[in-house]
Amino acid sequence: MENCLFCKIARKEVSSDIVFEDENFVVFRDINPIAPFHLLLIPRKHIHSIDHVKEEDKILMGDLILTAQKVARSHKLAGYKLHFNVGRQGGQVIDHIHLHLTADLPAQTGRKP
Numbered sequence: 001m002e003n004c005l006f007c008k009i010a011r012k013e014v015s016s017d018i019v020f021e022d023e024n025f026v027v028f029r030d031i032n033p034i035a036p037f038h039l040l041l042i043p044r045k046h047i048h049s050i051d052h053v054k055e056e057d058k059i060l061m062g063d064l065i066l067t068a069q070k071v072a073r074s075h076k077l078a079g080y081k082l083h084f085n086v087g088r089q090g091g092q093v094i095d096h097i098h099l100h101l102t103a104d105l106p107a108q109t110g111r112k113p
Contacts, residue, residue, distance in 0.1 A: 001046045006096035010044045020074070024060065025067050027101075035102035037077070041068055047097040050086045068101050077103045 001007050008014040010026045019039060020027040030038040043060055047053060053061060065082070072080045080103040085091035 001096075004046055004094075004096050006040075006042045006094055006098060007046050010042060020067070020071050022067075024063060027067070027071050030100070033102075034100075035081075035104060037075070037080075037101075037103040037105070039071065039101045041071070041099040041101060042096060048095050049092055049097055050084050053097070064099055068099055072101060072103075075103075078105070079103065 005014065009016045009018075009028065016026075017029040018026060019029065023044070025041055025043055027039050027041045030040050041064060043064060045057075045060065047057060068082055080101055083100050083102075084097070085093075085100075
């Protein structure tokens with residue numbers, strides 16, 4: 001989508017603190033973090049929200065979860081939370097599906113990959 005903020009971030013038309021990207025996803029720091037460690041994971045494909053995921057998106061959505069796992073492991077997080085906000089009443093502010101990855105502490109020692 002042309003005017004979507006997250007699409008613009010994915011296309012690098014808007015700067016963001018990107019921590020990981022590949023052909024399908026971009027992961028960047030949330031500008032309004034709700035935890036000491038807070039990243040957003042977005043697919044490059046524009047999908048409005050969880051309510052707009054289609055059967056054809058199920059592999060992409062599975063890969064989104066695996067990407068979150070990969071990013072959490074690369075940051076050596078001992079524990080973390082993943083959540084989606086859906087719709088305005090559910091707290092969704094940007095109309096592009098995004099997965100929040102949050103943790104109370106940015107890194108834990110002693111965790112084996």
